[in-house]
Amino acid sequence: MGEVTCPQCGNPNLDVDAQNNVVYCRRCGFAVRVDPQSGEVTPLQQGGAPGGPQAAVYREHKVLGLADPLTFFVGGFAVLALLLFLKIVTDVTTISMLAIIIILLWWLGRR
Numbered sequence: 694m695g696e697v698t699c700p701q702c703g704n705p706n707l708d709v710d711a712q713n714n715v716v717y718c719r720r721c722g723f724a725v726r727v728d729p730q731s732g733e734v735t736p737l738q739q740g741g742a743p744g745g746p747q748a749a750v751y752r753e754h755k756v757l758g759l760a761d762p763l764t765f766f767v768g769g770f771a772v773l774a775l776l777l778f779l780k781i782v783t784d785v786t787t788i789s790m791l792a793i794i795i796i797l798l799w800w801l802g803r804r
Contacts, residue, residue, distance in 0.1 A: 697716075699718040699720065699721060699723050700723065701718065701721045701723040702718060702720050702721040702723070704718050704719075704720040704721065706719075712761075713726070714726055714727050714728065714729055715727070715737065717737075724736075724737040725737060762799050762802040763799075765795075765798065765799055765802065766795065766796075766799040769795035769798075769799070770792070770795060773788065773791055773792060773795065776791075
C-alpha cells in the first residue's frame with residue numbers, strides 16, 4: 694500500500710479508529726468510514742483548511758485510555774463494588790464521591 698495523505702490538507706499522518714473503521718485527520722478534521730469487507734468509503738466530515746476555521750473534528754471516544762466509555766463505566770463500578778465488599782471503603786460520602794467521579798468521567802468521555 695502506498696503513502697496515503699489527507700485529501701483536504703495533505704497531512705501524511707492520518708489516524709485510524711479501528712473499532713469504528715474510521716480514518717481521520719487530526720489537523721483538518723477530515724474523516725471517512727471504510728467498510729473492511731468491500732473497501733467502500735463513506736465520507737463523515739469534509740474537514741477544513743489547516744489553521745483556518747474547522748468543522749467539528751472527529752475523535753475516538755475514550756476514557757482514560759480505554760477504547761470504550763462503557764468499559765470504563767462498568768469497570769469503575771466493579772472496582773467500587775470490590776472496595777465495598779472488602780470493606781476498604783466504608784464511608785458513604787467517599788463512596789458517593791467516587792461514584793460521581795466515575796459517572797462524570799464516563800459522561801465526558803462519551804461526548
